[in-house]
Amino acid sequence: MPKDSINQLSQEELIQGIKENERSVMSSLYIEVFPKVKSYIIQNNGDEDQAKDIFQEAFLVAWQKVKAEEFLPQNSTAMQGFLFQVSKNKWLDWLRSSRFKKESSLGAISIEVADAEKEFLLDERLSMLDRAFQQLGESCQELLKLFYFKKMSLDKLAQSFGWTPKTAKNNKYRCMESLRKIINS
Structure with a gap:
């Protein structure tokens, strides 16, 4: 050509x-x-x-x-x-193909083990956090649930509890400190 x-x-x-x-x-x-x-x-x-x-x-x-x-x-x-x-x-x-799956299965197994280990550690941490949370007083539990899970603002928390916004902020801080002490003890 x-x-x-x-x-x-x-x-x-x-x-x-x-x-x-x-x-x-x-x-x-x-x-x-x-x-x-x-x-x-x-x-x-x-x-x-x-x-x-x-x-x-x-x-x-x-x-x-x-x-x-x-x-x-x-x-x-x-x-x-x-x-x-x-x-x-x-x-x-x-x-x-099955040939590829066989060749890559060892890598997948190690990834699955690592994922399972991470999930176990996360479950363990959540369980520890839940146990510590249960040791808090009822008012602290309620305050933290409303703030972190219900995403209620400090102003609305203050209204709900009959506090000033500054008192709501201080009480949230004290409750978090109590939770940290329980976790670290």
Whole structure:
């Protein structure tokens, strides 16, 4: 082929070159599309060796479709887009496969253990906080529930309890200090 780049070939010339197994066309197609496929696979939990394997399989599918005249170009980059899409689909199939799940299950198990440990520690802290909260007097419990859980402002708390806003602020502070002392003892 006299043209040096795949971009200089029409889709018809590209298809004809593939049908005739022209080395320059096949090589140009590889050089044009493989970097995009490799980038996609690496961004989606893969590595370069996997990208090479997937691209090889996709290239074979594309070559077979062209040989069987089952591929009809729709635009000026149809073959490149088709090859990328086949590669992408093959990669997604591999990710869904049991082989991938087996290879990644050890990593998932360690993540699950770490998550379970975090959840256990959080449950333990919440339980400790609840026990400490139950040791507070009723008025402190009510004040803290209204402020933190019901999101009641200090002004509304003051009205509710018949206090000044400054007294509400001081009482909230004293209740929090009592809670901290219980937790730290």
